[in-house]
Amino acid sequence: MKLILLGAPGAGKGTQAEIISKKLNIPTISTGNILRAAVKNGTPVGLKAKEFMDKGALVPDEVIIGIMNERLQEPDCAEGYILDGMPRTIAQAEALEAAGIDIDVALSIEITDAEIEARMTGRRTCTTCGATYHVVSNPPKKEGVCDICGAELTIRKDDEPETVRNRLSVYHRETEPLKDFYRSRGKLKLVDNQPTIADTTTVIFETLGI
Numbered sequence: 555m556k557l558i559l560l561g562a563p564g565a566g567k568g569t570q571a572e573i574i575s576k577k578l579n580i581p582t583i584s585t586g587n588i589l590r591a592a593v594k595n596g597t598p599v600g601l602k603a604k605e606f607m608d609k610g611a612l613v614p615d616e617v618i619i620g621i622m623n624e625r626l627q628e629p630d631c632a633e634g635y636i637l638d639g640m641p642r643t644i645a646q647a648e649a650l651e652a653a654g655i656d657i658d659v660a661l662s663i664e665i666t667d668a669e670i671e672a673r674m675t676g677r678r679t680c681t682t683c684g685a686t687y688h689v690v691s692n693p694p695k696k697e698g699v700c701d702i703c704g705a706e707l708t709i710r711k712d713d714e715p716e717t718v719r720n721r722l723s724v725y726h727r728e729t730e731p732l733k734d735f736y737r738s739r740g741k742l743k744l745v746d747n748q749p750t751i752a753d754t755t756t757v758i759f760e761t762l763g764i
Contacts, residue, residue: 555580555634555762556656558641560732561663563721564674565747566754570663571636573755577764581630585618585639592621599624615646619653626655634658643728647735659762660736663754665747667722674718678707 555578559567575582592600593607599620606613622640625631637657641647650657676689678698682705687694694701711717736742743761748754 555764556637556658557634557762558637558657558660559663560660560729560736562665562667562670562725564670564718565663565665566751567663568638569751570755570758571638574758574762574764575636577759578634580634580636582636582638583622583625583631583640585622585637588621588625589613589618592624597621597624615649619646619649619655622650622655623653641732644731644735647732657736657741659743660732660741661743661745661758661761662733663747664744669747670722671715671718674713675709675715677710677713679710679713681705681708 557574559571561567571582574580589600589603589607593604594600599617603613603617603621606617618640622637626635641650672690673688676691678687678689678694679685680687680700680703683700683703685700685702686692687700687707694707698707699705700707712721733742745754745757745761748757
């Protein structure tokens with residue numbers, strides 16, 4: 555099965571991708587990871603990507619798709635894969651199609667902006683050991699203090715309300731139109747976010763028939 559997961563930042567795509575990956579024994583191909591690996595291994599496309607990264611510029615779609623194509627030729631992708639972080643825009647989705655990179659299902663985790671804001675702005679991270687908490691669903695024993703090492707808990711810049719709202723606005727503008735793109739190809743499946751990770755997984759498995 556060749557899958558992409560759609561959904562707003564904080565919808566739980568990474569968590570669910572990991573679970574599906576284990577269940578189906580197929581790799582999750584993260585754009586960030588393959589980019590770093592291609593640069594480290596010095597592949598021709600990796601060297602091209604490094605030029606842009608060294609300048610602090612965004613790596614162009616055609617370079618990312620070149621790296622993606624290299625990665626998908628590897629034996630572990632023979633039975634399928636999950637694309638993580640790609641495509642983010644209609645242009646990228648069209649470029650993937652043009653490169654012959656096929657998708658069976660685009661699975662969208664449906665969740666409201668209000669739920670995302672509550673989820674992300676409630677996160678707290680330990681400044682020392684990196685442990686994460688949530689003020690509602692997973693609070694520390696003592697407010698503002700890490701259970702594990704006793705260091706101070708902070709809100710990451712990514713989780714500040716203004717940052718979360720900006721990321722949501724980019725998602726609605728650039729990535730959400732992909733739902734119509736894949737709907738028009740008969741490949742879109744919608745899954746409503748559930749109260750727990752396990753419940754969401756159950757609905758995803760039912761939707762995918764696995």
